[in-house]
Amino acid sequence: SSTDGPSRLVPASGLLQEDPPVGVSGAPSENNIMQWNAVIFGPEGTPFEDGTFKLVIEFSEEYPNKPPTVRFLSKMFHPNVYADGSICLDILQNRWSPTYDVSSILTSIQSLLDEPNPNSPANSQAAQLYQENKREYEKRVSAIVEQSWNDS
Amino acid sequence: MRSSRFQEASPRLRTGLLPCPGVRLGTSPREPLSKAGHRGSVTSRRPRSSSASPPVRVLRRHLRFPPFPWNTRAVDDLLRCGICFDYFSIAMMIPQCSHNYCSLCIRKFLSYKTQCPTCCVAVSESDLKNNRTLDELVKSFNSARKQLFQLVLDTPLISSPLACSRHSAGKSHVRSPVSWPVVKEEVPVIDSFLRKEEDCTSTRADGLAGTDQKIFKTEEHHNLYSSSAEVDGKDNEVGSQESPECTKSHEKPSTSVVKVVKKVDCPVCQVAIPEQYINKHLDSCLTREEKKDCLRSSAHKRKPMSKVVYNLLSDRDLKKKLKEHGLSTHGTRQQLIKRHQEFVHMYNAQCDSLNPKSVAEVVKELEKNEKIRVQLEFNKTSENSLTFTKDQTEEEIDEIHTDYRNKHRSEFQVLVDQVNNRWKKSGKRKTGSAQNKEVVTVKELPEATEHKEEHQTAVVLGKAQVLKTETPDGKRSESPSLEEGQRSVSPAFSLSSESTSRLKTLPVTSSNICILLHRMGS
Numbered sequence: 297s298s299t300d301g302p303s304r305l306v307p308a309s310g311l312l313q314e315d316p317p318v319g320v321s322g323a324p325s326e327n328n329i330m331q332w333n334a335v336i337f338g339p340e341g342t343p344f345e346d347g348t349f350k351l352v353i354e355f356s357e358e359y360p361n362k363p364p365t366v367r368f369l370s371k372m373f374h375p376n377v378y379a380d381g382s383i384c385l386d387i388l389q390n391r392w393s394p395t396y397d398v399s400s401i402l403t404s405i406q407s408l409l410d411e412p413n414p415n416s417p418a419n420s421q422a423a424q425l426y427q428e429n430k431r432e433y434e435k436r437v438s439a440i441v442e443q444s445w446n447d448s
Numbered sequence: 449m450r451s452s453r454f455q456e457a458s459p460r461l462r463t464g465l466l467p468c469p470g471v472r473l474g475t476s477p478r479e480p481l482s483k484a485g486h487r488g489s490v491t492s493r494r495p496r497s498s499s500a501s502p503p504v505r506v507l508r509r510h511l512r513f514p515p516f517p518w519n520t521r522a523v524d525d526l527l528r529c530g531i532c533f534d535y536f537s538i539a540m541m542i543p544q545c546s547h548n549y550c551s552l553c554i555r556k557f558l559s560y561k562t563q564c565p566t567c568c569v570a571v572s573e574s575d576l577k578n579n580r581t582l583d584e585l586v587k588s589f590n591s592a593r594k595q596l597f598q599l600v601l602d603t604p605l606i607s608s609p610l611a612c613s614r615h616s617a618g619k620s621h622v623r624s625p626v627s628w629p630v631v632k633e634e635v636p637v638i639d640s641f642l643r644k645e646e647d648c649t650s651t652r653a654d655g656l657a658g659t660d661q662k663i664f665k666t667e668e669h670h671n672l673y674s675s676s677a678e679v680d681g682k683d684n685e686v687g688s689q690e691s692p693e694c695t696k697s698h699e700k701p702s703t704s705v706v707k708v709v710k711k712v713d714c715p716v717c718q719v720a721i722p723e724q725y726i727n728k729h730l731d732s733c734l735t736r737e738e739k740k741d742c743l744r745s746s747a748h749k750r751k752p753m754s755k756v757v758y759n760l761l762s763d764r765d766l767k768k769k770l771k772e773h774g775l776s777t778h779g780t781r782q783q784l785i786k787r788h789q790e791f792v793h794m795y796n797a798q799c800d801s802l803n804p805k806s807v808a809e810v811v812k813e814l815e816k817n818e819k820i821r822v823q824l825e826f827n828k829t830s831e832n833s834l835t836f837t838k839d840q841t842e843e844e845i846d847e848i849h850t851d852y853r854n855k856h857r858s859e860f861q862v863l864v865d866q867v868n869n870r871w872k873k874s875g876k877r878k879t880g881s882a883q884n885k886e887v888v889t890v891k892e893l894p895e896a897t898e899h900k901e902e903h904q905t906a907v908v909l910g911k912a913q914v915l916k917t918e919t920p921d922g923k924r925s926e927s928p929s930l931e932e933g934q935r936s937v938s939p940a941f942s943l944s945s946e947s948t949s950r951l952k953t954l955p956v957t958s959s960n961i962c963i964l965l966h967r968m969g970s
Binding site: 306308316318319320321322323325326327328329330333334335337348350352354357358360361362367369370371379380381382393394395397447 | 530531532533553556557559560565566568821824825827834836840842845846849850852853856859860862863864866867870871
């Protein structure tokens with residue numbers, strides 16, 4: 297095939313393995329293999345549980361040596377997610393490694409949901425509530441969880 | 449015993465070939481990366497088996513082995529580069545940590561970050577060392593893999609004696625897209641494999657008169673005799689020998705020759721040569737060795753090109769550099785730099801090879817890659833990608849998000865269904881949290897609405913709307929009847945642009961995939 301040989305030109309999935317990660321899925325959007333649509337289900341036993349969050353992953357020409365841009369398309373309320381849906385996560389920035397595939401990106405984001413890092417807030421309100429008022433934080437989160445069901 | 453082992457393996461066939469639904473949240477062996485200090489955990493977190501590959505290779509990766517009972521898969525994983533997820537191509541080892549990558553992959557990455565992609569140890573390009581054993585392993589492993597596939601393709605699907613002709617077996621494969629044979633029918637596959645292997649070894653043994661250790665030496669003999677035959681033109685009988693029997697027949701002349709001629713050992717191939725031919729033989733032996741193996745003559749090793757500081761290079765000099773190697777000088781300065789960089793990477797990676805590609809070949813490959821990239825970029829722009837500016841209001845952002853979600857609604861629905869199906873199939877989630885399961889089912893099947901009283905009415909309304917809007921395009925009504933595996937595989941097919949597009953129309957069965965793999969020459 298034309299893309300054979302070393303150096304990936306197109307993103308690697310990792311989602312079609314024998315034991316695909318649970319609660320995440322992704323595939324290239326129609327006609328554009330460099331842009332993937334993805335879904336992350338909120339992890340069980342967390343305020344995000346049952347949320348079906350939609351994301352888009354954009355790969356640049358420099359992939360896999362540079363990380364892709366990942367963005368939530370569903371409304372999100374999380375200390376490390378910006379208003380435009382982009383995500384502040386070290387493995388998508390300075391700790392990126394070309395050994396990551398779509399599957400590992402998605403599982404990382406999934407686990408970020410319940411393990412935010414309030415020290416580098418992208419959403420200061422969410423970060424503050426997370427630290428000071430968990431109850432209110434969880435209320436806001438369940439609102440976006442419900443919203444995620446409607447925004448198909 | 450053989451068949452019971454095979455039965456064990458066959459469930460793996462179905463779950464392994466298609467996205468497996470049998471895992472539930474939290475029990476995945478794939479631990480997500482921790483956000484802090486992931487550095488240490490990278491290697492362990494991501495088992496090699498979880499790495500994946502671009503579209504076409506996704507399939508290859510997961511279908512690379514027929515369901516043979518031995519674990520070839522683990523070996524396969526070990527022979528893949530962590531960057532391209534393909535088999536090592538000119539494997540290079542980082543001596544500090546023993547991690548291996550394709551020469552080109554790691555050289556490219558080191559131009560971004562001078563560390564090991566797996567363990568982050570500091571590395572520079574000059575540290576890299578060849579790991580030729582890996583190259584050899586890949587080579588022999590690949591040919592074994594091809595043989596395995598060939599055997600599966602060649603073996604009749606219907607439970608029938610092995611006498612069933614290859615020809616018709618192949619045909620039936622193509623004609624009827626039947627799924628993998630069931631356990632009972634698979635037995636002949638394995639039997640035939642073993643049989644063929646036996647046949648193979650026995651022929652070999654016959655030919656070599658049972659002297660296994662002498663295989664290589666005897667081959668050398670063969671070479672020697674054909675070359676010496678060329679030399680003197682007398683030994684026609686031996687010179688014309690091409691078949692495996694040559695080893696037998698060559699004993700005849702050799703014994704007859706021994707009576708007359710004194711023999712000396714060739715210093716290169718250690719074979720005893722009639723003294724009068726030793727010089728001629730040595731010439732041919734040496735040239736052959738050179739062609740086969742440049743390792744002996746380090747003088748042949750190509751020197752890698754040094755890095756260029758492009759900032760200090762004028763446009764004219766840059767173009768001159770490109771022309772020097774026969775590279776195109778079209779494009780913006782940035783494109784030219786990229787082209788030259790890419791060329792240097794590719795050229796230098798070839799320097800690590802025992803048989804480096806010529807500059808012309810490298811240029812050709814580079815042009816091919818550039819074409820693919822252009823195509824990818826073109827698709828990117830044709831798709832309206834998301835663009836955000838700094839001073840957008842939340843409403844504006846919401847609108848962009850909603851637009852995109854709507855545009856790709858059915859694609860997202862497939863993904864959601866995929867996740868749900870995995871849970872549904874696993875059935876394990878029921879015990880964990882009944883409510884979760886219900887949410888899943890409500891979204892899955894319209895009939896499941898009896899669960900709605902457990903949720904807030906507003907939510908249920910929302911869901912009902914979702915379901916309603918989806919019924920018109922027929923997607924929802926159709927999907928439950930489809931095989932879960934087929935549905936989950938199809939997006940994977942759609943990703944590999946040209947080659948697999950026509951496959952979308954084919955029902956995705958394992959045998960089809962096998963045929964596809966075969967066509968792709970894997």
